[in-house]
Amino acid sequence: xxxxxxxxxxxxxxxxxxxxxxxxxxxxxxxxxxxxxxxxxxxxxxxxxxxxxxxxxxxxxxxxxxxxxxxxxxxxxxxxxxxxxxxxxxxxxxxxxxxxxxxxxxxxxxxxxxxxxxxxxxxxxxxxxxxxxxxxxxxxxxxxxxxxxxxxxxxxxxxxxxxxxxxxxxxxxxxxxxxxxxxxxxxxxxxxxxxxxxxxxxxxxxxxxxxxxxxxxxxxxxxxxxxxxxxxxxxxxxxxxxxxxxxxxxxxxxxxxxxxxxxxxxxxxxxxxxxxxxxxxxxxxxxxxxxxxxxxxxxxxxxxxx
Numbered sequence: 001x002x003x004x005x006x007x008x009x010x011x012x013x014x015x016x017x018x019x020x021x022x023x024x025x026x027x028x029x030x031x032x033x034x035x036x037x038x039x040x041x042x043x044x045x046x047x048x049x050x051x052x053x054x055x056x057x058x059x060x061x062x063x064x065x066x067x068x069x070x071x072x073x074x075x076x077x078x079x080x081x082x083x084x085x086x087x088x089x090x091x092x093x094x095x096x097x098x099x100x101x102x103x104x105x106x107x108x109x110x111x112x113x114x115x116x117x118x119x120x121x122x123x124x125x126x127x128x129x130x131x132x133x134x135x136x137x138x139x140x141x142x143x144x145x146x147x148x149x150x151x152x153x154x155x156x157x158x159x160x161x162x163x164x165x166x167x168x169x170x171x172x173x174x175x176x177x178x179x180x181x182x183x184x185x186x187x188x189x190x191x192x193x194x195x196x197x198x199x200x201x202x203x204x205x206x207x208x209x210x211x212x213x214x215x216x217x218x219x220x221x222x223x224x225x226x227x228x229x230x231x232x233x234x235x236x237x238x239x240x241x242x243x244x245x246x247x248x249x250x251x252x253x254x255x256x257x258x259x260x261x262x263x264x265x266x267x268x269x270x271x272x273x274x275x276x277x278x279x280x281x282x283x284x285x286x287x288x289x290x291x292x293x294x295x296x297x298x299x300x301x302x303x304x305x306x
Contacts, residue, residue, distance in 0.1 A: 227292030
């Protein structure tokens, strides 16, 4: 069997009386596009910091491509590239100088390293800013430089921590074109994001953290099937006035001739819902059902939302 790109066993981290991670077990396969989701405070950043060597675990083990992040930290760091959530930069250097220094941390130099650096600048549309000081760049451009820094040593595993937070639509689109390319070329991608539509569109498997534990871990389609609710939208000939009492706890939205209801798959009957509306004097013109998306599943698992 191939060595996992990321292997985490019984990972725990305590900050005083706070348990940030409470025994996390997780494997990410080589070449996988993996989603790591969770609400604020779930432990995502702590887990990433442990993998990157910025925080020492209280218990358990973590490996990158088979290399322990503590005992074999040099090879573990070389196999990993992390794009942090915060935009941090050195204000004294140009973009090209920053990338040259970053490559030097890994002992990389020579024509091949320079070619890859220039390729990164082109792919991330930074060529015309390559000799500009970092202070002169916009927030979106600084984020592109962070991605280039994380990739300058050609890591096998790339962790993207909220890579599109606060960036415009054009930049977000171009970033995902580049990240998809990296994935096609065999890089393992781990994505954390609060834009759940991104995770749903990109990730093959998803782990959802809640209070330092894994609340769910499965392939995307299997996670979506776990949703216990779906949406029923009913259009009526009459203007929707008072919703029948038996349906009020299911209402999500009411607008003129339309009512949107949240149905429990194992409990609520669509024919029963329609009959309740007919008895209340409404004529059904149209109806549509919609299965839950990843956001619905996420809220059900992390907040118990009905």
